[in-house]
Amino acid sequence: MQERHKDGTETPNLGDVPADEFRSAMHRVADLVCDYLEGVGEYPVLPSVRPGDVARSLPESAPEEPESLEAILADYKGLIEPNITHWNHPGFFAYFANTGSRPGILGETLAAALNVNAMLWKSGPAATELEERVCDWLRQLLELPPEFRGHINDTASMSTLLALAAARHRLSEYQIRECGMGGRSDIPALVVYANEQVHSSIDKAMIVLGLGHENLRRVDTDLAYRLDSRHLEALIREDLAAGHRPIAVVATVGTTSTTAIDPVEEIAQICRRHDLWLHVDAAYGGSAGICPELRAQMKGLESASSIVVNPHKWLFVPMDCSVLFVRDKEGFESTFSLLPEYLKTPENTAEAASRPTDLMNLGVQLGRRFRSLKLWMVMRAFGVSGLRARIREHCRLAQLFAGWVEADPRFELRAPVPFSLVCFRAVLGESGEEQDRLNEAILARVNAAGPVFLSHTQLEGRWVLRLSIGNLRTTEKHVVQAWDLIREAWESVAL
Numbered sequence: 001m002q003e004r005h006k007d008g009t010e011t012p013n014l015g016d017v018p019a020d021e022f023r024s025a026m027h028r029v030a031d032l033v034c035d036y037l038e039g040v041g042e043y044p045v046l047p048s049v050r051p052g053d054v055a056r057s058l059p060e061s062a063p064e065e066p067e068s069l070e071a072i073l074a075d076y077k078g079l080i081e082p083n084i085t086h087w088n089h090p091g092f093f094a095y096f097a098n099t100g101s102r103p104g105i106l107g108e109t110l111a112a113a114l115n116v117n118a119m120l121w122k123s124g125p126a127a128t129e130l131e132e133r134v135c136d137w138l139r140q141l142l143e144l145p146p147e148f149r150g151h152i153n154d155t156a157s158m159s160t161l162l163a164l165a166a167a168r169h170r171l172s173e174y175q176i177r178e179c180g181m182g183g184r185s186d187i188p189a190l191v192v193y194a195n196e197q198v199h200s201s202i203d204k205a206m207i208v209l210g211l212g213h214e215n216l217r218r219v220d221t222d223l224a225y226r227l228d229s230r231h232l233e234a235l236i237r238e239d240l241a242a243g244h245r246p247i248a249v250v251a252t253v254g255t256t257s258t259t260a261i262d263p264v265e266e267i268a269q270i271c272r273r274h275d276l277w278l279h280v281d282a283a284y285g286g287s288a289g290i291c292p293e294l295r296a297q298m299k300g301l302e303s304a305s306s307i308v309v310n311p312h313k314w315l316f317v318p319m320d321c322s323v324l325f326v327r328d329k330e331g332f333e334s335t336f337s338l339l340p341e342y343l344k345t346p347e348n349t350a351e352a353a354s355r356p357t358d359l360m361n362l363g364v365q366l367g368r369r370f371r372s373l374k375l376w377m378v379m380r381a382f383g384v385s386g387l388r389a390r391i392r393e394h395c396r397l398a399q400l401f402a403g404w405v406e407a408d409p410r411f412e413l414r415a416p417v418p419f420s421l422v423c424f425r426a427v428l429g430e431s432g433e434e435q436d437r438l439n440e441a442i443l444a445r446v447n448a449a450g451p452v453f454l455s456h457t458q459l460e461g462r463w464v465l466r467l468s469i470g471n472l473r474t475t476e477k478h479v480v481q482a483w484d485l486i487r488e489a490w491e492s493v494a495l
């Protein structure tokens with residue numbers, strides 16, 4: 001790209017892309033985004049690509065000369081968009097279905113334009129204060145007491161890692177922050193407890209924090225896959241008798257396999273008795289807590305030390321946005337805070353009482369994206385009543401589907417449906433292995449058809465299909481379509 005000067009000479013343009021070219025490309029992007037969202041249902045949810053197909057169509061090295069935005073956008077449209085798994089598709093029922101909603105997309109776009117790095121209050125006043133305010137809106141909707149303070153991380157995996165780091169830091173007698181854990185004989189095994197179906201992010205946190213994977217105790221569950229608090233108590237006593245040091249319990253509100261809800265209130269009592277940190281992983285289920293009747297299923301949430309809720313899962317905010325609430329913000333900050341000279345400002349060196357939040361003190365990362373902007377826009381554009389109505393509709397659709405499964409002797413429900421995920425299985429085959437194989441075949445057939453995408457899990461060692469409803473574009477029609485495809489697959493597999 002050349003820049004022409006008054007004297008007629010030209011030099012390379014070493015600034016950004018020219019404003020007029022950008023403006024027309026932004027309009028083109030607006031059209032691409034709007035067309036995509038209106039037409040995404042026409043794509044098969046899963047692209048028909050094999051590993052390596054996309055890579056083969058990409059040049060092996062970066063272009064030496066500048067290319068026009070028009071050409072780049074054309075390649076986006078032809079090469080990227082069709083070869084994506086379409087999470088914004090109404091037939092997306094896999095994992096935990098989510099939504100990049102329209103107001104959320106606006107927030108993402110504007111955040112990119114501001115490109116603010118809200119590491120310090122000084123480096124992002126509105127970003128810092130909006131983050132604190134929208135997290136507080138969410139706190140109120142979840143009926144958490146005012147001492148809870150929320151901030152935004154990329155993912156629940158990071159939020160949980162930070163929470164367990166704070167739980168470890170709370171053991172002040174070991175001075176782990178200063179002295180580390182290596183080469184020490186004075187620190188016993190530090191033990192964390194969780195539902196045997198806990199999310200793998202807890203395992204990862206154990207690994208990363210040097211607590212050790214072996215020191216995550218998997219607590220038995222009841223018939224509804226909820227943590228059995230008597231077994232929890234027994235395990236804690238065993239560990240204490242063995243000279244280990246229990247430090248935290250992770251309760252899950254909405255487990256990943258079945259959305260089971262651990263008995264948080266009972267677990268909180270055990271935590272109080274043994275002085276343990278209680279972290280609640282409500283990455284998916286927490287969003288439902290904005291509906292009072294669903295919040296009623298989460299009694300005890302208010303007793304936690306920390307809670308993670310992912311608005312990017314079921315609150316219609318585009319990836320990524322994970323809110324971590326902590327009860328003791330000061331203690332939490334003391335886990336991570338450092339103030340190097342080059343980050344000192346008049347504000348963060350003022351008296352403690354008048355010091356604003358520097359988000360960098362609330363975790364590992366220094367730099368922070370302006371994630372609260374999209375959460376703010378979604379909450380305002382839908383309103384609390386609109387958010388609740390959408391979550392309730394997803395739960396209604398899940399109940400509807402669960403009812404069809406229950407009424408059909410060829411299928412069976414495999415777990416209760418407290419939210420919008422249905423775990424079910426085809427009743428086919430003689431042995432357990434054969435059942436697994438036939439259910440796997442049904443899933444493969446359903447997913448190959450194009451209009452829908454479901455995933456699976458294992459419960460008690462057996463294959464189970466999962467249908468997760470969480471996309472705003474999903475209507476009853478799409479759920480009917482999924483059920484039709486599943487029954488057709490049953491017929492062809494049973495033959």
Ligand SMILES: *Cc1c(COP(=O)(O)O)cnc(C)c1O
Nearest residue numbers: 155156157199201256281283284
């Ligand atoms: C999805 C999920 C996670 C992980 O979420 P990320 O934000 O992708 O790290 C953790 N816990 C539960 C219960 C989940 O459902």
